[in-house]
Amino acid sequence: MEDGERNGDAGEELKAQNQRAAVQFKAQHALVVAFFLLLFLFHALGIYLFCSGFLLSRLVLQDRSQCAVPPIEVQDEYTIGSIGSGCWHPKSFDKAVVILVDALRYDFTVPFQPQPGDDQPRHFHNALPVLYETAVDAPNNAFLRPFIADPPTTTLQRLKGLTTGTLPTFIDAGSNFAGTAIDEDNLVEQLYKAGKKVVHIGDDTWHSLFPGYFEPNLTKPFDSFNVWDLHTVDNGVNEHLFPLLEADMQGRWDVIIGHYLGVDHAGHRYGPNHPAMHEKLKQMDGILRRMIDKLDDSTLLVVMGDHGMDVKGDHGGESDDEVEAALWMYSKRPVFGSRDADSVRPPLTAKECAVGQIDLVPTLAFLLGLPVPFNNLGQPIAEAFLGPKTDFDDLAKVSRLTSAQIHRYQGQYAKARELDDFATSTTSLLWQEANKVYNAVRTGTGKPTSSDIANAFNAYQTEHLRICRGLWARFDLASMSMGIAALIGTFAVIAIYAHGIGADRATITPLLLAWGAAGTAAGAVVGAAVGFILSLSLVTLSAFGAAMGGIGATLVGLWPARKILRLPVPRTFWGGLCFLITLLLCVGFASNSFTIWEDEQLLFILTTFGVLMLGSSLGQASREDRVLGASNSLSFLVATRLSSLSRLCREERMPNCRSTYYASATSSTSASWQLVIPVLVFAVLPSAIAFFFGRTRNYEGIGVVWIGYAMRVGLGLVALFWVLDAADDSGWIPGISESSLKTSRVLIAQIVLALAFAGGYAIFVLASPLLDVQHEAAQPVDSPSPSSSEPLQTDEPIFTPLNNAPEKPKPKLIIYGYANTHGTRYLLLPTLWFLALLLLQKPMGQGVLALCLLSLLNILEILDALDQRHSPLGPVLFALLGSYYFFKTGHQAALATIQWESAFIPLKTIAYPWSPLLVVLNTFGAQILCAIAVPAIAVWKVPPKQPGVLGRVAGAMATHVLFYAAIALATVVEAAWLRRHLMLYRVFMPRMLLAIIVLLLVEFVGAVVALVGVRWSVGSVYEVFGWPGT
């Protein structure tokens, strides 16, 4: 009895000990996650500081132009200030119909010009001839001009430019998903204040920009982001616009703004060179012809594009194809003219006789008798004021008035910003010169004519515009330096955390976290106080204080552990190689060529790693390791080269690059043969993953349920989704309506997401390790028990000393899958995310993402064969893979390559916050997948009771983040250094934005998904095998 009690006591104690260890592990784990979130905060603060100084800023002046207050004395008989006849100048039209055809590129409107080697018209050619025809047939009634947009070429930015006449700043580019009201002087507000009735029909972006200015009864907004829908908006605009042109609606409106979206959506969905685009443009042709018929004499008809589109039909950047839109004005009365006989016909390319989009603002203002908006920088378009007989008097007057308004604006802006004179001295000279010419003509002395006046004032406007462009590219160097300092500090903290600690880093993390958090709070307070005392920017200084205080305190927190610290420098061959490659990449980003060709570089680098790993595998002592390492290295090399065949070229790489991601270079749909890829992934991938699990006999239990059944079903549904999508695109199933196809597609997508996240996470959280436990019945003593894996036996003899009976044969417990319990258990997490990420990729992207997953598994095996699971090799390779497959899933470091349409895979309409989130998952799918797989490096094939697993996982994750932090730091410094470089906005800034977004995303996902996931996977293994560490 006594022994039995002792037995029970020991059991109790063991249990309590286990419980203590479990609690300790969970607490430590939570603190490690919190520490990574603190690092995330440091990075976010640094990036905020840098961006607030780097991204362009322009002071918005609140002044408004008044009808009764012209910017300069008008010295002729005209009485100013009457809205009825025209504020500063006699008006030409009472009413206007302004039609905005979204993404109407200039070459859509002019006849195709055959050239050697390019003699076949595309689908977008010759489909919308009405503008060109009228401009040629009746040059006094219509003119057509290239209409150059100021990038970024997003609709929101363009609408601001087209109504305020000023230049956009980059910081607004991202706000396309949620526009905000314009708070500076603009045409719509001027119309509204003049008592004109403005009707708007179409794209609802206008309503977020000009809330409350439109006639509520007649206005009809439409959702603008459903880019899959080519016809709803256009049909809606027609339905509501044409009735207004009837005679009985006269007097109900003064200006109609109609915004058609079909052309833009056709571009986004199919690309310009597609029959759907041809149909769309022909439809627009018919609509415009009907409109011309209905027009009366006192109404001006304006048709324009707000931007163009690139060869794939996307826009947002500043390539020629994206900025070259078309502008056409039409009137039943002959009022237009041209400078000379040569410029009567519309130019055949967008390179000649172009006008700026901001020029529309003063032009429309004078034609409709409004004051020119205060912040306008454009000049009047000559053709609208020359008249049928080419009389320069009117043009001279409006040019002078416009320039005078610009001069007034310039004075106000200089006063508000306390600018010195040197920036404006050239403009002052030109201004004086123009006034001299004007006075000479007025007093009749000298030779100058009205046309010289117009030219002189235009010269002033042009120079002023040039100065403004330079001025608003002004960078706040102080804020940028603070940001860079914070990024460098954070980099140092992570480098020491990952490579400078010679003991279990999980045990000192709590100390670092406490110091870091306290330092952040104290730094924020100190920064705010300093800002308050010196009356500097509070936000900037407290952000800087928080970042530097936190970083400094974290480093101070290392002091007690100084004995185990060492310099974080590479000490092994692989460490040195990782360091060298990262350094080379960082340096390469200072060159636009290397940035443009980054995906080819990454292929080269990954292959270098692959070849060296192959070589190193061949040098392993044991034959088993040699075969394992070599076969996986070969598989890795082939997978990497295979996925390099998926390519999306950025514009700068033309003509040395051929895109394969979509059906053709001018399309954004997948080719039908590419549908084979999802089917292939469905057929092969689960078996391939099962093979990796099965190698250590871990393809057991819930693993079979998830990979063998659930995932296979999910992949099948993904393939089905894309087949239905292609069927919809090409009209394969004529019997079923488009809307029911869409409904079923969306439903399928939602089922896949539910399967991945609800089903997958439930399995991941609740599953026990993927082991096969077999009870072996008692056998006669003399027959040896066959066991292919290590048998686990309870230490019974200790507890059964009294049992003197002869040893009877006992049942045995055999555990299969002991060798890789941790690794396979954790791997469930990346695979469930993989399923969700896969759904959001195009068919080509699915193939390469599957190869990415296989490569990750290959690397895990190679690291085991080379015994390099604790070197930086794995985490850095994963980061390289993430960056590489970002490009291979059809992306580039350019705004135009964002696959917006991925927001509509599981949704029918825009829904916040899901739509932006889906686009993020599509864009950064590869980086997310690789980041989630990082903890597997540290736990792959380690014994179940290995101590210090958490510290190793944290080290791997820190190394992974360190790579992205290095890239972000390098691109940030290089963008700051090259801030006057010609390619800043095309190459360096997009790459920098990509780097900082990826850094924050990887850090966040790494902490919240990957490290949090470790708690369940490692915890479930410890539950079975016992908690170590006590």
Next chain:
Amino acid sequence: MTTPTKPDTALKPGKPLDLLQTQPSLFFANLQPILLLGTLLLSFRSLVADPVNTLLFLAPTIAIVQALYCIICLPSTGDTATPATKPGQKKKTPRTQRQDIWAKVIPVFLSLTLTALLSTPLLYILLILFGAPLTTHHLHTLLLALHLALLTTPHLFYVHGLDATAWLRIASLHLPVDEVYGMSLGACVGAWLGAIPIPLDWDREWQKWPVTVVVGMYGGAFVGKLVGGYLFRGWRIKLS
């Protein structure tokens, strides 16, 4: 990263190779890298203008230089087994000159055959893996692979034969560096470095495929041979 080898350890990492200690041998061993690099640099202009034909015409010349190098300077596979004489000590007086010549020409012939039929296809695949054009420029890449093979493998075949352990050591960088191995490694590193200038937007004629890689590997072979033969002789790269 590199340490001097300790002879006769359990792993038997092998020994650095000694050249034949004859006057012509030492003379030609020093002449060979100059010949290789000189030939390339002299035909650089035509290499840029017409890479395919130039590489094709250069190949026999390079093969002959390499063959002569093997015959004159290197002990062949069979000889390595017999312990090499100490440097400085006169080599045994040659037995029958004629026999010796044939004993050398046949392995050289075999080495070159293996280079053409085994190394070249393997290196071709390797170049494709590294991102060489897959659908175009087949001839360019193939000739590049041939030249890379000529610079890296004939002397290795000649010295190490087809001994599997030796080749595993070569592949895993376990072999101690000597001038033969150094030249092969140098050519590979040079070719790797030679790929770097290709994407730059300098718009130079010589940036076209595969000129920079060819120049890189010849330069690399030159440097590798000197460094392997003198500076780092006997050192071993430690991968792990």
